[in-house]
Amino acid sequence: MPQLFHRSANSISKISLAGAVLAAGGLIAFAYTMDRGNYITDVHVVKEQPVPFSHKHHVSDDGIDCRYCHTSVETSSFAGLPATEICMSCHSQIWSNAEILEPVRASYRTGESLQWTRIHDLPDFVYFNHSIHINKGVGCATCHGRVDQMPLMFKENTLYMNWCINCHRTTKVDFPDSTGSNGNKFYSIYEHFQQDLKNHDKDSITVKDIGGTECQKCHY
Ligand code: HEC
Ligand code: HEC
Numbered sequence: 001m002p003q004l005f006h007r008s009a010n011s012i013s014k015i016s017l018a019g020a021v022l023a024a025g026g027l028i029a030f031a032y033t034m035d036r037g038n039y040i041t042d043v044h045v046v047k048e049q050p051v052p053f054s055h056k057h058h059v060s061d062d063g064i065d066c067r068y069c070h071t072s073v074e075t076s077s078f079a080g081l082p083a084t085e086i087c088m089s090c091h092s093q094i095w096s097n098a099e100i101l102e103p104v105r106a107s108y109r110t111g112e113s114l115q116w117t118r119i120h121d122l123p124d125f126v127y128f129n130h131s132i133h134i135n136k137g138v139g140c141a142t143c144h145g146r147v148d149q150m151p152l153m154f155k156e157n158t159l160y161m162n163w164c165i166n167c168h169r170t171t172k173v174d175f176p177d178s179t180g181s182n183g184n185k186f187y188s189i190y191e192h193f194q195q196d197l198k199n200h201d202k203d204s205i206t207v208k209d210i211g212g213t214e215c216q217k218c219h220y
């Protein structure tokens with residue numbers, strides 16, 4: 001019986017089989033990077049803004065404190081974005097004719113605020129409060145990265161749920177001693193932690209221990 005397929009067909013089918021396996025592998029790898037990659041998470045992605053505002057210039061070169069512009073970060077859930085008046089406190093004197101600052105001057109003239117594109121934006125069903133974190137000594141850079149070195153703003157972390165939870169699991173918290181005559185009775189809810197520490201049942205108390213991974217703390 002004559003050979004139905006030429007001998008080379010064998011290697012062709014091998015090659016195409018290998019090709020198919022590679023393609024499938026490639027697809028999986030692609031799906032994986034898509035899932036974890038910056039395209040989805042927006043991490044390190046710069047967005048277009050009405051004015052190309054540089055944190056690097058204003059914070060590192062000009063030495064302006066974060067709180068000068070993000071005025072409510074220590075006292076409320078919302079850090080706040082600066083009103084046009086804050087920009088104009090300087091830019092009515094310096095760079096006052098620069099083309100690049102025309103949208104700022106226009107906003108000042110018309111009273112219509114600049115529409116900054118949000119970089120960090122949690123879904124509405126998540127509750128986040130800046131002041132809780134700042135007052136417990138978590139610095140801006142821990143969550144936002146080196147903003148002082150960013151020519152244009154980008155997100156350093158995903159802000160995904162596991163990002164919040166991982167920090168709450170590992171970060172230790174301090175609380176005043178409620179025992180003894182000077183003890184603040186408000187903190188007596190923590191009394192069992194004091195006992196655990198004394199008995200060496202635990203060597204530290206984390207945000208998780210005080211309820212920081214309970215669903216209703218972040219979702220109502
Ligand atoms: C305390 C003073 C001060 C305030 C407030 C301020 N700027 Fe500036 N800005 C400067 C200085 C100084 C420069 C010169 C840039 C440099 O350092 O090279 C500058 C430069 C700029 C430039 C030119 C590009 C650059 O970064 O070099 C833009 C755009 C700008 N500022 C936008 C803003 C906006 C928008 C606001 C309000 C959110 C603002 N600035 C608030 C002082 C200020
Ligand atoms: C001179 C005013 C000014 C100062 C000082 C300043 N910022 Fe900003 N910041 C802005 C403006 C304007 C925006 C909105 C435009 C943008 O995203 O770049 C902004 C945006 C941000 C955002 C992103 C907001 C969003 O959309 O999610 C973060 C985070 C931030 N700033 C953190 C900081 C930190 C941390 C510091 C101090 C190291 C700081 N800023 C200092 C004016 C300022």
Ligand code: HEC
Nearest residue numbers: 066070073078079080120121122128133138139140143159
């Ligand atoms: C524990 C992490 C954490 C720390 C610390 C932190 N931020 Fe944020 N920041 C966030 C998250 C999460 C958001 C998004 C909030 C949202 O979308 O509701 C955000 C949003 C912002 C915004 C956009 C406006 C807003 O409030 O939603 C600015 C501006 C900002 N942060 C500035 C700062 C500055 C300045 C500091 C330091 C003084 C700081 N942040 C410290 C996590 C943090």
Ligand code: HEC
Nearest residue numbers: 127128132136142163164167171173207210211212217218
């Ligand atoms: C870098 C660490 C860190 C990250 C990231 C972080 N947190 Fe926290 N969180 C803390 C600390 C520290 C406290 C303060 C605990 C205390 O001592 O009361 C806290 C407290 C809280 C509380 C109050 C808990 C309570 O028991 O009352 C809420 C709500 C909260 N965080 C939400 C969030 C959300 C939502 C995110 C993510 C978007 C987040 N946190 C990310 C460190 C972090």
Ligand code: HEC
Nearest residue numbers: 122123126159160161164165168212213214215217218219
């Ligand atoms: C420390 C804060 C925090 C706690 C505690 C927390 N979550 Fe979340 N959760 C978040 C954040 C932030 C997001 C939004 C993530 C994003 O942007 O996709 C989220 C998103 C979700 C989503 C939407 C799907 C998703 O994964 O994006 C569900 C469902 C959810 N959480 C359920 C829960 C349940 C159930 C618990 C308790 C076991 C819980 N969460 C505890 C912060 C928290």
